Amino acid sequence: MAILRSSVVGPARPTVKAKTVYAEHMESIVLFGPPGAGKGTQAQRITESTGLPQVSTGDMLRAAVAAGTQTGMEAKKYMDAGQLVPDQVIIDLIKDRIQENDAVNGVMFDGFTRTIPQAEALANITTVSHVISIEVPDERIVERICGRYTCANCGAVYHDSFKPTAEEGKCDSCGGLEFKRRADDNADTVMSRLEAYHTQTSPLGEWYNSKGIFHVIDGDRAIDQITDDIIAALK
Numbered sequence: 001m002a003i004l005r006s007s008v009v010g011p012a013r014p015t016v017k018a019k020t021v022y023a024e025h026m027e028s029i030v031l032f033g034p035p036g037a038g039k040g041t042q043a044q045r046i047t048e049s050t051g052l053p054q055v056s057t058g059d060m061l062r063a064a065v066a067a068g069t070q071t072g073m074e075a076k077k078y079m080d081a082g083q084l085v086p087d088q089v090i091i092d093l094i095k096d097r098i099q100e101n102d103a104v105n106g107v108m109f110d111g112f113t114r115t116i117p118q119a120e121a122l123a124n125i126t127t128v129s130h131v132i133s134i135e136v137p138d139e140r141i142v143e144r145i146c147g148r149y150t151c152a153n154c155g156a157v158y159h160d161s162f163k164p165t166a167e168e169g170k171c172d173s174c175g176g177l178e179f180k181r182r183a184d185d186n187a188d189t190v191m192s193r194l195e196a197y198h199t200q201t202s203p204l205g206e207w208y209n210s211k212g213i214f215h216v217i218d219g220d221r222a223i224d225q226i227t228d229d230i231i232a233a234l235k
Contacts, residue, residue, distance in 0.1 A: 027127040028052070028098075028106035029234070030113060030208070033134030034197045035190070036141040037219045038226065042134060043110045045227045050234065055107045060093045061085060071096065091121045098126055114200050116207050130234055131208040133201075134219035134226065138194050145190050152178035 029052060033039050047054045061079070064072030071092045078085045090112070098107060106126065113119040122128065136144075147160035153176035158165055166172050171179075184190075208214040215233040219226055 136219040
């Protein structure tokens with residue numbers, strides 16, 4: 001099932017120039033973590049460091065629908081009805097994706113898998129050699145997400161603590177004076193999302209851990225420290 005989440009705003013994100021990390025035992029990677037854990041930043045850095053393409057179920061769905069493929073049209077039926085796309089449709093999309101030339105050494109799955117049945121299905125079509133779980137305390141997630149706001153004029157993203165505007169009430173990018181916050185960026189909604197995440201992924205983490213490929217990464221630190229630990233886990 002595909003669920004799309006926006007990335008959290010955090011401290012400044014310097015560009016990483018890392019040597020490619022790739023070992024013969026490394027194949028596909030699964031990356032997951034709660035909403036607001038910083039997966040977007042780390043996903044980009046994993047891709048840069050390993051050379052494995054990033055695969056997002058949301059991106060695949062949009063591309064398949066736009067291309068009018070058979071699987072895309074099947075997915076569109078559920079999307080148009082406001083329903084979750086069934087696991088089998090997602091798996092069919094992944095089967096197509098891993099046949100592409102850039103996936104010869106594996107891929108990095110961003111936000112998939114979310115449940116044990118999904119993991120079992122994925123294991124039947126590609127070898128997952130590493131599962132990276134970025135973990136951040138719930139109270140820190142709430143702080144990160146609830147502090148986000150954007151310029152109503154240009155869409156520039158800011159955060160109360162991590163990235164405030166240089167001049168209070170004025171957008172750094174366009175000078176706009178109006179800002180907005182997402183209606184679902186509130187403590188109650190975030191806690192509900194976190195509860196659902198923990199319910200789904202706790203058993204999944206145990207399942208992957210039993211296979212000896214599960215790596216827990218402390219995500220409540222500087223971005224570069226998190227990246228270093230992830231790259232070390234992949235070696």
